[in-house]
Amino acid sequence: MIEIMNLTVVYPDGTKAVDDVSLTIRDGERVALVGANGAGKTSLLLALVGVLPLTSGTVSADGLELSKKTLSDIRRKVGMVFQNPDDQLFMPMIADDVAFGPRNYGLGEEETARRVDGALDMLGISHLKNRSSLKLSGGEKRMAAIATVLTMEPSALLFDEPTAFLDPKARRGLIGVLKKLGQSQVIATHDLTFAEEVCSRTILLKQGRIYADGDPKILFRDEKLMDDCGIEAIM
Amino acid sequence: MHMADALLSPAVGGAMYALGAAAVTYSAVKVKKDDLGEKKLPVMAVSGAFVFAAQMINFTIPGTGSSGHIGGGVLLAAMLGGAPALLTIAAVLIIQCLFFADGGLLALGANIFNIGVIPCLLAFPLIYKPILKRGFTFKRLTAASVITVVVGLQLGAFGVVLETLASGVTELPFGTFAVLMQPIHLAIGLIEGIITAAVLGFVYKMRPEIMESTVAGTPVGSQVSVKRVITVLAAATVIVGGALSLFASSNPDGLEWAIINTAGTAELEAADDIRQSAAQLQEKISFMPDYDYATAGEEGSSTGTTVAGIVGGAMTFVLAGVTGLLITLSKKKKGAAKA
Amino acid sequence: MANMRSKINEIYALEQLSGGDSAVHRRHPLVKLVSAFVYIVLVVSFGRTEFLRLAPFVFYPVVLMALSETPWRIVLGRMALALPFVIVAGASNIIFDRATAFTIGGIAVSFGTVSFFSILYRTFLCVTAVLLLVAVTPFAQLTDQLRRMHVPDVFVTLFEMIYRYIGVLLDEASTMYTAYMLRSTEHRGLQMAHMGSFVGQLLIRSYDRAERVYAAMKCRGYGGAARRGARRKLQPADYAYLALTCLPFILLRLVDAAAVFERLF
Numbered sequence: 001m002i003e004i005m006n007l008t009v010v011y012p013d014g015t016k017a018v019d020d021v022s023l024t025i026r027d028g029e030r031v032a033l034v035g036a037n038g039a040g041k042t043s044l045l046l047a048l049v050g051v052l053p054l055t056s057g058t059v060s061a062d063g064l065e066l067s068k069k070t071l072s073d074i075r076r077k078v079g080m081v082f083q084n085p086d087d088q089l090f091m092p093m094i095a096d097d098v099a100f101g102p103r104n105y106g107l108g109e110e111e112t113a114r115r116v117d118g119a120l121d122m123l124g125i126s127h128l129k130n131r132s133s134l135k136l137s138g139g140e141k142r143m144a145a146i147a148t149v150l151t152m153e154p155s156a157l158l159f160d161e162p163t164a165f166l167d168p169k170a171r172r173g174l175i176g177v178l179k180k181l182g183q184s185q186v187i188a189t190h191d192l193t194f195a196e197e198v199c200s201r202t203i204l205l206k207q208g209r210i211y212a213d214g215d216p217k218i219l220f221r222d223e224k225l226m227d228d229c230g231i232e233a234i235m
Numbered sequence: 236m237h238m239a240d241a242l243l244s245p246a247v248g249g250a251m252y253a254l255g256a257a258a259v260t261y262s263a264v265k266v267k268k269d270d271l272g273e274k275k276l277p278v279m280a281v282s283g284a285f286v287f288a289a290q291m292i293n294f295t296i297p298g299t300g301s302s303g304h305i306g307g308g309v310l311l312a313a314m315l316g317g318a319p320a321l322l323t324i325a326a327v328l329i330i331q332c333l334f335f336a337d338g339g340l341l342a343l344g345a346n347i348f349n350i351g352v353i354p355c356l357l358a359f360p361l362i363y364k365p366i367l368k369r370g371f372t373f374k375r376l377t378a379a380s381v382i383t384v385v386v387g388l389q390l391g392a393f394g395v396v397l398e399t400l401a402s403g404v405t406e407l408p409f410g411t412f413a414v415l416m417q418p419i420h421l422a423i424g425l426i427e428g429i430i431t432a433a434v435l436g437f438v439y440k441m442r443p444e445i446m447e448s449t450v451a452g453t454p455v456g457s458q459v460s461v462k463r464v465i466t467v468l469a470a471a472t473v474i475v476g477g478a479l480s481l482f483a484s485s486n487p488d489g490l491e492w493a494i495i496n497t498a499g500t501a502e503l504e505a506a507d508d509i510r511q512s513a514a515q516l517q518e519k520i521s522f523m524p525d526y527d528y529a530t531a532g533e534e535g536s537s538t539g540t541t542v543a544g545i546v547g548g549a550m551t552f553v554l555a556g557v558t559g560l561l562i563t564l565s566k567k568k569k570g571a572a573k574a
Numbered sequence: 575m576a577n578m579r580s581k582i583n584e585i586y587a588l589e590q591l592s593g594g595d596s597a598v599h600r601r602h603p604l605v606k607l608v609s610a611f612v613y614i615v616l617v618v619s620f621g622r623t624e625f626l627r628l629a630p631f632v633f634y635p636v637v638l639m640a641l642s643e644t645p646w647r648i649v650l651g652r653m654a655l656a657l658p659f660v661i662v663a664g665a666s667n668i669i670f671d672r673a674t675a676f677t678i679g680g681i682a683v684s685f686g687t688v689s690f691f692s693i694l695y696r697t698f699l700c701v702t703a704v705l706l707l708v709a710v711t712p713f714a715q716l717t718d719q720l721r722r723m724h725v726p727d728v729f730v731t732l733f734e735m736i737y738r739y740i741g742v743l744l745d746e747a748s749t750m751y752t753a754y755m756l757r758s759t760e761h762r763g764l765q766m767a768h769m770g771s772f773v774g775q776l777l778i779r780s781y782d783r784a785e786r787v788y789a790a791m792k793c794r795g796y797g798g799a800a801r802r803g804a805r806r807k808l809q810p811a812d813y814a815y816l817a818l819t820c821l822p823f824i825l826l827r828l829v830d831a832a833a834v835f836e837r838l839f
Contacts, residue, residue, distance in 0.1 A: 051789045072795060080793045087786040090280075090738045092589070092713040104795035130712075132589050134741040152794060239660045240700035241693050245615045263726030276728065277791070280735030281784035282777075287740050288747040289773055314777070326733040330740070333708045334585055336652040336701045341614050404618075404693060405663045406670035406686060433770025434777060441778055548629040555636045562640035 001027050002048065002078065002156055002184065007057035009040075009047045009208075017043035019208035020057070025156070025184050032195035032216055033188040035205030036230035041188035042083070044205070045158045048186075049080050062155055076105060079149035079183075083160040085141035089133040094125075094144050097133065101152040112151075119150040123177060139170025146177070159187040163194050192220050192234055204229050237331070238346055238395060240339025244402035251398065252344030258352045259325050262318035275319055282311055283323040287330070308354030309384045310431045313363065314438070317355045324351035349394040354387035362386060373436055380435060381428030388424035392416045585741060587648055591709040598642040598710045602812040603719040609819040610707040616827045617699045623685050625692040628699070630826050634819065635702040644709045653701050657694075664693035713737065735787075742783070747776055 002025040009018040017040045025031055033041045046052040048059055050071050059066040061077045082088050091097040095116060102112040120126045123143045133141060142162065149157065162178070163171050171194065178185060178198050189195050195202060195216055202216040206229045212219055219225060226233035240248070266275070286307035311320035325347045331337040338346045366379035396412050399405055407415075592599070598606075613634055620628055639646065671686030708716075713734075720730050754772065 046789065049793050051792065075793050075795060080790070082786060082790050084786070086742050087783065088790045090735055090787055090791075092717075092734060092737055096714055100791075100796075101794035130593050132741075133738070134585065134589075148794065239697055240614055240618055240704075241660055241696035242663055243618060245619045248615075248618065259729060260726060263728050266728055267726075276732060277735065277784040277788040278781060279732055281739055281743070281780040281787070283732070283736035284739035284743040285777055285780045287736070288743040289776065322729055322732055323736070326729065326736050329733060330737055333704060334588055336705060339614070339700050340610065340704045340707075341618060341700070399663065404689075406667040406689070407663070408670070411666075430769045430773065434774045437770045437774030438777055441774070442781070548626045551629040552632055555630075555632045558633065559636040559640040562637065563643075566640070566643065 001025065001062060002186070003058075003060045004048070005058045007044075007047060007059060008055045009043050009052050010055040016208055017052075018047060021208070021210055022057075023203065023210065023213075025186060027155070027184055028182060029201060030178070030185045030187065030199045032199040032202045033186055033205060034190070034192070034195060034202055034229075034231065035211075039205040039229070040208040041205060042160050043208075045080065045160055045186065045188055048158060049075055049078055051080075076152050077154055078156045078158060079152055079154035080158045081146055081149055081160065081162065083164055085133075085138075085145035085165070088145040088148055089141065092132060093129075094120075094131055094133060094136075094147075095129045097144065098129075098147045098151055100148060105152065115151040115153070116147075119147040122150065122180075123147050124173075137170070138165035139167065139173060142166060142170065142174060143177070150181075154183060156184045156186070157181065159185065159189075161189055162187060163189060163191045190231075192216070192231075196220060196234075206230075237328075237338035238342040238349070238398060240341045242399050242402060242404050243339075243342050243345065244404065245341070247398050247402045248341040248344065250344075251348055252341075254352070255325070255344035255347035258321060258347065258356060262321045262356075265318040266322060269318075275315065279315055279319050279323045282315060282320075283327045286311060286324070287327055306350060306354075306384075306388070306427055308350060309359060309363065309380065309387055309428075310434060312355045312359035313380070313431070313435055317359050320359070321347075321351050321355040324355060345394070345398050349391040349398075353390045353394065354383070358383045358387035358390070371439075373439075376435055376439065377429075377432040380432035381425065384428035384431050385421065385424035388420045388427065389417060392420040584652075585737075588705070588708050589713065591642075591644055591648070592712045594643065594710070596642045596710070597811075598638055598815075600811075601710075601815045602806060602808050603711050603715040604722075604808070605812045605816040606707055606711050607716075607719060609816055610703045612820045613703050613823060614700050616823050617696055617703075619827065620692075620696075623688045623692060625688050625695065627826070627830055628692065628695060630831060631699055631823060634823065635699065635706060638706050638710075638819070639702070642706070642710045644706060648709075649702050649705050652705055653698060657697065660693060660697045664690045667693070739783075743776075743780060746779060750776060 002023075004021055004023040007018055007021045008016070010016050019040070021044065033044065035041055043052055047054055048061075048066075050066055054066070059074075061074055064070050064073060064077070066074050089097045091100065098116045098119060099112050102115050107115070116129075117126070120129055123146060125140060125143045125147065128136065128140055128144060133144060136144065142165065146157075159178075162174060166174060171191075175194065175198055178187070185199075187195065187199060199216055202212075202214060202219050203210055204212040204219060204225070211229055212225055220234045223233045243251075289307060308320065308324055311323055314320075315323065328338060328343065328346050328350065332340060332343055332346070363379045363383040366382070367375055369375070393413070393416070396409070396416050400407070400409055400412065405412075613631075617628065617631055635649075638644075639649070667686040667689045668684070669686065671689065672684045673686075674682040674684055676683055717730050717734050720733075721727060750772065754768070
């Protein structure tokens with residue numbers, strides 16, 4: 001469970017990226033974060049894992065409040081999958097990238113290997129284990145990036161634009177994977193039909209604030225509401 | 236300007252290795268001490284990849300119709316600081332050596348010194364920093380970049396000349412080699428300097444915060460550390476170079492022939508002494524003496540030996556080829572049997 | 575730019591090979607590293623004109639390439655890169671060293687010519703030895719070995735990350751370059767006037783990327799601490815490999831095999 005209370009994030013240049021957001025994400029819930037470019041989706045996600053400092057408000061995961069002391073534990077509980085897999089995959093071989101997290105947390109080689117194999121198997125990419133990320137397709141890279149986070153066995157996952165760089169088939173595969181994963185998920189996306197299929201709840205963001213919170217099937221068809229947020233509604 | 240293995244002797248290569256390793260260790264310690272490692276690592280890594288990529292971009296040299304590319308040492312130093320820049324350049328050189336055969340494994344030390352240590356640890360703190368210390372203007376940035384790159388490249392090219400000559404693999408007289416190398420690298424340096432200035436100017440305009448840190452960083456301590464670097468490097472060179480020379484002296488190679496072939500007759504006698512003592516040493520070490528040194532220079536006298544030698548050499552290659560072929564064939568057979 | 579794309583493929587080609595499974599691939603990375611190093615030092619320790627004594631050294635690349643099933647095409651292609659500077663430096667020998675080494679069929683062959691070919695031959699031997707090392711040793715094993723040899727961890731991690739990012743940045747650079755070339759009339763390369771903003775743009779993008787990479791690393795518990803794979807012990811086969819690849823050549827360095835044959839016949 002992730003609890004966000006009155007969260008505000010202000011950049012050094014004065015831009016208010018997240019403005020007084022309060023939100024609770026229950027265990028196993030999949031929530032879509034929708035808003036125009038610059039609405040604060042990525043900033044909100046980055047604040048949840050302490051990459052962006054909180055200006056005010058609190059964030060907690062499974063009852064543990066985010067602070068300097070708990071940073072490392074929070075990041076283990078909440079896994080972040082970045083928009084561009086190239087930001088996440090940097091080792092020569094996929095296996096090393098996927099083992100990066102567990103090794104950093106000092107799990108033994110045996111446990112690390114078990115988790116690596118488990119995550120790759122779960123995502124159906126065991127054959128990529130000893131490949132270099134240089135030559136993977138967009139869809140394969142996306143799966144590998146997800147695997148790098150799954151090996152930390154987090155209780156919640158954050159996704160930033162997971163359908164970016166994917167062709168329709170890979171996008172379909174991703175939908176299957178996200179539905180299969182048991183963790184609670186927060187998914188920032190512009191892809192409304194994707195959000196509708198994967199998530200039972202949608203948060204509409206506008207200029208860093210929560211503009212609406214509800215069932216995607218209803219919200220995405222509310223032309224006036226969507227237009228206010230600068231997004232085209234589903235007809 | 237990458238040195239190749241085949242142009243170096245083990246002694247020179249080894250000495251330069253010691254220098255390179257000392258410089259890398261020093262920089263790694265400094266980066267760690269300044270606590271830059273964790274925070275700066277991704278920036279260094281991307282900058283290294285950047286230099287690699289930037290070297291692929293050819294630009295046209297105005298008026299000549301030919302093209303060149305940038306080296307990047309000073310650019311990296313200006314962006315990252317001297318020690319991180321050296322580590323970055325060294326890592327790039329290792330990758331070029333291992334994966335692209337650009338500069339050899341033995342020549343790695345020499346290349347790290349010529350292309351890394353000189354611009355990053357010498358030219359940058361001694362020239363670039365003092366010029367910009369009095370305040371940052373585009374004029375000063377341009378002057379600092381051009382002068383630092385030119386001096387760094389001249390010293391680097393001179394390093395190539397000295398290392399090659401000290402190895403005695405080529406026959407080039409010092410003067411000729413220097414006259415060939417230095418002006419070419421002056422032209423390349425001027426262009427690279429201008430590009431470096433342009434790039435830094437652009438970055439300063441768009442993102443001043445990236446650069447201010449290195450310009451302002453560690454102004455006083457730098458002189459002291461440079462002195463220390465030089466001391467450590469010099470000591471390492473002497474020790475390793477000395478040790479390897481002992482090993483290598485069993486091999487009377489280039490230097491001897493250079494003396495015989497390029498010196499005047501007056502010096503020939505002295506050279507003869509060297510040659511003879513070297514030949515004696517050779518005889519002591521090899522339990523069969525080398526093919527006849529003393530008469531090899533005289534026309535005809537060793538023709539028989541040589542023809543036999545050539546035939547023997549050719550047979551060796553054929554034998555090697557057949558061995559390779561047999562292994563490949565037997566592997567294929569095995570593979571087929573398995574399948 | 576085709577040039578950059580092909581670079582990416584070049585990196586990838588060796589990486590693919592290193593994943594192979596042969597008697598050579600299975601050896602400990604340390605013995606492969608030491609073997610390559612010893613071999614190169616031996617090769618360059620010969621005098622300039624000792625072309626013939628170097629002949630048997632060709633067995634090292636030939637046998638290892640055959641055993642590891644490394645295709646010659648890749649190695650020879652890479653070889654071309656190393657040649658230009660070597661040819662220039664070596665050609666000077668032909669000009670400056672005209673003393674006759676021997677005559678064959680009435681044609682005098684100078685020491686310069688002999689040493690020129692000797693330099694080319696040595697370049698070939700050294701380059702193949704290095705490329706072979708990389709073609710039979712997975713990158714992760716190589717860096718793991720470097721860490722064990724007490725190469726500073728900052729440096730090894732940097733090395734790993736640069737290796738990875740070259741591909742990503744070459745891709746970025748080549749896309750920018752293609753877009754530039756499609757809009758320029760002279761198809762010769764970037765003009766000097768645009769160099770600053772083009773390269774600067776690439777640099778700033780690189781920095782932004784670096785920041786995101788760092789964030790992604792931190793999110794997975796990165797703290798700059800040393801990480802190591804499982805320790806691997808040297809097996810008898812590893813010692814055998816070391817002995818088989820080093821001893822014959824050390825012997826050939828100390829003993830002039832050609833002269834021995836001459837004495838015998």
